Amino acid sequence: MSQWFYAEGNRQQRGPLASEELIALYQSSRIALDTLVWRDGLPQWQPLGSVADELGLVIAPPPAVEPAPDAPVLEPAVPTPPRIPGFDTPEPRNAVPGPAPAYAASPAYARIAPPPKKTSGCLVIGLVLGIGFLVVMGILAAIAIPAYNDYLHRAKVANAVGIVSQLKNQVTVFAMDTERCPVNGDDGFQSPTSYAAEYVGAVRIGRFGEDKCGIEMEFSVPDKRALDGKMLWFEYDMQSQEWTCSSDLDTKYVPAQCRG
Template sequence: MSQWFYAEGNRERRGPVPGQEVAALFRAGQLSADTLIWREGIGDWQPLRNVAGELGLHELLPPSTALPPGVPPLPPPLQTLPRSRPAIPTHKPAASGWVVFGAIAAAVGLALLSIGGVLAAVAIPAYHQYVLRSRIAAVEVQLAPLKDQITTFVMRNERCPNNGDAGFDSPESYAADGIALVYIGDFKNDHCGLEARLHMPDQQPLDGKSLWLDYDTQSATWECSSDVADKHLPPGCRG
């Protein structure tokens, strides 16, 4: 049976738990379709919706594209015109039913194309923002072990750690997928924490920006903030 890990609020890592428990947490509303989860063998962390079939969450699978029952059949093809040239009528004939049908079909097709364009104009930016939020959430998951190290250091030494302290390397040594470097030290508000400089050339709204994880030693809580626009951030990091 596969054992899964999930990022609670896309910040705190939890697990391992069996797949049935992940499905139960989703149905109880404690996890969402965007929650990042992972198990050995799937590579990077994935939104829960991407592995819904494996977890038995059929309600997250895309609906079938089959036509619903009761759809009327297509109209019969037009009759083949006779080869002989008919006599020119002395009066203008009324428009045939098929001509009217064709005009109506063309109007409906244009309307559907217009609606499709509106939907695309809404859906494409929304999907792009989802991708950006997922990239930030993935960086938070990568930094979770470093947060645990900082918390432990503060409890043992009653001060904030810095790059170069025992167990903490240079800023450049923390370079990883989406991260250029990580500064560790004191914040201006006398809190401890870290600043992760983002490196995402393929995502210009994020590249070169910073993600700050601020540890309040009095309340022993973490806060997330960033100079990335709020619309591109997970809810927990918005200002």
């Protein structure tokens, strides 16, 4: 249902009113057909008579005046609209000759602006909550994505180390049988690059020191500088027959069994 406003004396707006209330004011002669009215959607204030059809306002025709006997019938004079003291009535551009309607030239009409539209409180609250949600989600994403990527790298490093560590038993058996450390190319041991796999660039097998054999694993992760080219070592002591593990990886990527 449209909400209407009307200008009282063309100087002060009243409303909002329902269509029926506006019609009742007209029928009680409190407003006239030239009273300025406005609703949301109209570009400017309009005289009541111009929106009568929209309101459903029935305008009764003026009573006919019978001319006096033998009186000459004269053309009705066009009334000149009253001027508001202190204001001029400009002639509109491209206007049809003749007097302009009072409401179109009235400075008071120009001063009456449509009521400002009120912003819904629910809309404001919704906008605030929406912006807050996006900010929180952005912060969580900034924290979660790097953490998830680190988790993936740790899992793949651990998988690669687990595969290479299977060589430890082979090195132990060879050292016990031959009393020396195996090297790449010995029976059962391939070249360093033949062990290349995901996250593994090369695996070197040889002697690390007096009575110590070793497996050196080189990481190959081109898109991760913290991993690419780093080393992990399995060292076997032939005297104690024990294995130790060390690495120059960042601690967060080093498998638990290789942390000091």
